[in-house]
Amino acid sequence: MSVNKPLAGRKVIVLATDGFEYSELTEPKRMLEEAGATVVVVAPDDASQIKGWKGGDWAGSVKVDHSLDQVNADDYQGLLLPGGVMNPDKLRMKSEAVALVRAFGEAGKPIAAICHGPWTLVDAGLVKGHKVTSWPSLRKDLENAGATWEDREVIRDGNLVTSRKPDDIPAFGKALIELLAA
Template identity: 70%
Template sequence: MSSFNLVGRTVAILATDGFEQSELTEPKRFLEQAGAKTVVIAPGGAAQIKGWSKQNWGDPVKVDVALKDAQADDYDALVLPGGVMNPDKLRLEPAAIALIKAFDADGKPVAAICHGPWTLIDAGLVENRKVTSWPSLRKDLENAGAHWQDSEVVRDGQLITSRKPDDIPAFTTALIDALSATV
């Protein structure tokens, strides 16, 4: 894990019910250990969202900000956890896609893991970009114009993608490095 100090940095984590438990909680923990503040953003007015862990519902996570109130200007980077249900629901939320686009337009790091890159397709961020994801998304990403790679982490400018929970350390290190470069 990179040893950069991210004190004063705030990272948004956009998710909804069905996020892959470790893909939200572990990057959140690593970012906080590096000094960053993390803020969980979710659609609707729920006080918490529930994760998915292996083949069962996981633990709830507190929602800090409702999606309708979230502005990219308030954050330094965006994390998009996977899980099949989570990104599939988020890609149908116009406000979620608009927020993802705003982070990209501002040149801020956008980090998506596992099935998280599905939302990047809907935000129009993958054409002619190098990415990775859970293997079942490969054709979706390629059909959207992405150059898919089977690597634990792929960084193309401020776009960071990873394949699966095993890649979380490399994924988070790449995000911390990207945040450190924008100090």
């Protein structure tokens, strides 16, 4: 492992669909790639790209590398779940997406979720007994699922890294990189 590329050889999935918060996908992805990880964007449908959301309107698009049915958690070392309200709400309605998230959790692999991203963790049954953070409106959902919620920039609890919002991305990305490098 190179000092400058602590994640060389590591492969990470970003699971998202239309309506993801643009910076919550693109910035952590950039940080992971700069740390040496291979990052693939996976969407539940056979789309060639997905559209992001920023400031109440559509933002740029991101290229999709694989559809959900083309990936297996066994082939990757980590999972990133960006937020945005629409994105995780759509993902949690897709049983295949929830199953992929659950597979990462059951294998004890690192999972990072920011903003509304932890909604998918709730549906995958992965928050019970964990300390987490998120966008404030998810607090009751997470607590009802058995998590302890705190209003903090980033929380790392076991193999889960959670964060609240775009302003927290530097700390979020750093915590994920440290977890993947461990």
